[in-house]
Amino acid sequence: MTHVVILGAGIAGVSAAYALKAKLGPRDEVTVVSDKPYFHFVPSNPWVAMGWRERSDIAFPIGPYLESRGIKFIHSAVKRIQPDVIQVDLENGDVLFYDYLLIATGVTGMTDEIPGLAEHTHSVIHVDQAERALAAYREFVRHPGPIVVGAAPGASVLGPLYEYAFLVDADLKRRNIRERVPITLVTPEPWPGHLGLGGEGASRGAVTAALMDTKISVICNARTLRINKDTIEVVELDAAGNEKQTHTLPYAYSVYWPAFGGVPGVRNSPGLVNERGLVVVDEYLRNPDYPNVFALGACVSQPPVEKTPVPVGAPDSVYSIQKAGEIVVQNILAQLGDAPLVSHVPQRAKWLTDMGNTGAAYLSEPQVPLRDINWMRQGRWVHQAKVDFEKYFVNKIRLQPADQAPSAASRIAGVMSRLLAEPGGTPAPVTVSGGGKPLEIRLPQDPCIELRALAKSLGREPNALAAELLAAAVSDAKLYLNEDGVEAMARSRRELLVEDLPERQPGVEFHGGGT
Incomplete structure (x- = not known):
């Protein structure tokens, strides 16, 4: 039996945990440790800071989603890592022994x-x-x-x-x-x-x-x-x-x-980290001195691409973290099976930047010069693409395991519980955003009368109540999709959103050669 311990329940840690649990054997164990009980989609933080997103849009308790896949979740900060005795000491007093350790804790601001x-x-x-x-x-x-x-x-x-x-x-x-x-x-x-x-x-x-x-x-x-x-x-x-x-x-x-540094529990682990507490890895994303310790995401020590008058750190993105995560998972499985490891070099940089009503997309391949591809594209579609990617990634984290059907009561139950708890006659907040093309839905007579009766009994306007219930039903329905279904829905959603853009322009493309 193999035990993989993953430190961190963010973009890097959760994605790797899902992949490892799906590919390891039935008796193998995956444990995720995090100082926060929730997952949150970091790239949307600027939108939260502008009031364009609510916390609930991008953050949610992660324990139930991990445990539904048979992944153990421990809510605790890390006290120290002791790679010589293959153990992790937690702030809550627990001690974890591991066969493989994946550090994906993110960073702290210095x-x-x-x-x-x-x-x-x-x-x-x-x-x-x-x-x-x-x-x-x-x-x-x-x-x-x-x-x-x-x-x-x-x-x-x-x-x-x-x-x-x-x-x-x-x-x-x-x-x-x-x-x-x-x-x-x-x-x-x-x-x-x-x-x-x-x-x-x-x-x-x-x-x-x-x-x-x-x-x-x-x-x-x-x-x-x-x-x-x-x-x-x-x-x-x-x-x-x-x-x-x-x-x-x-x-x-x-x-x-x-500037970034390692989180305290990782920074207190000499032999694994550099002077800033960031994890030192080789081209296979494992520590050179401890080959059963891997690292992923912003906590990895990356040398600057070039010398500059004022030091500038290397970039990172969800795209590069996902690609690195695939390599980490592949290399852990390779070590278990005594197979060749896969190098993380060369890296590829790719990310989206929102600029309000428009946006910019960047691609550099490889990430370090001399590079073959170095371009930037601008247009309204980039802004929409970033919105779409946020929804896609959050839905992917919330995706139910293939062999487990979700409860159909979740969002609708939440809507009804809130409405019933409010004083009669108080206008219900409509959570469905306006705009876009109107959608005409014809109900058979009985459900239509039932809806109107329900709205009247709650002191609500029928159209507003129908909109809330429909939005909740769609959210519940998405939980039944498998990974292919989520991908197909993301593509269809993107096509529909592009059709509705008020300004149909593909953007301006800039090309630059190697340096």
Whole structure:
């Protein structure tokens, strides 16, 4: 019997747990450990911080979904890993022994590296932080002033930095206060759109043009020194790394990307991690000294692609994490079967960035120069694609095992319980968003009368009640789909959404050769 322990219940950990449990033998065990009892879809955190998503849209308890597949779930933080004795000590006092360990804990922001960063700015690394950022933003729009969106030296995964700046621009325009709010983007990158990829290509010109179009100022090669209550102190370097100019930026609201480090329990595990507490791996995504320890996702130590005046970390995305996860699963199974391992090199970078009403898609292959593919495409379809991918991925995590039928009572039971708990005559909140093409549904006489009678007895308007019940029924129906069904529904949904886009344009494509 083989026991695989997975630390982390996020995008990397849950996806790997599902795949391993499906491919291991019936007597093999998979245990997932997480300091949070829920899964949340990290790429949607900027939307939560803008009030464009509710927490419940992207976060939900993960234990039941793991356990429905026969995967044990333990809600506890990790205290330390002891690879010499193949055990993990948990904060709740438990000790886990493993045959294979997969570290997928994500990261923590190293906010103590810049004075004032934790006290005076906000972050969207975690959904809790995004909610706090939203509360501060709602207060900010009542008294607008300058906004600074920045990244600390050594920060990685910088795509969301630009995404958040563009989202703020779009939201302020909708509120008709954009002209009262100067926005400055502060980045350690040598030029806009570098993103930790290096190899200057089409992205530099495209991102620079987008920033100019939205009147977002940018300071590159920026080393943030200190964040005070009302000002941010930044020194700008030249291409040779010499001090070029200092800036004192006033702000009324700020969101910052700190540099990443390992979570405390992993950072307390010498022999596995580097000086920042990130897990050291070889090309097979396993630790060089402990070949039964693998790592996946943002917690992996990745060297910078190229030397820059101010350090810039490497990028990451759901796409690259999924691809790396497939390799980790394959290599764990290969070690069990004494088969050849699969290399993670070369990597491929691919991600979507929302820009409000439009968006940008990036692809670099391989991730490090010299590269064969380096392109960026813009258009309204990218914005819609990111919305669609969020729904697809969340539905995939919630997918029931193939041999287990879900209960048909879930969402509808929730709607009815809420309606019955409300005082009679109180208008029911309609959770179905408006817009789009109207859908005409003809009910037979008996169900139609039953619906109208139910609505009348609850003091509700029949159309609004029907809309809520139909939305709940559709959510329940999706639980019966297998993985192929989820894929087919995602394709069909995308086709329908593209048909309904108010602006039918494929976008503008930029091509760049190798560097």
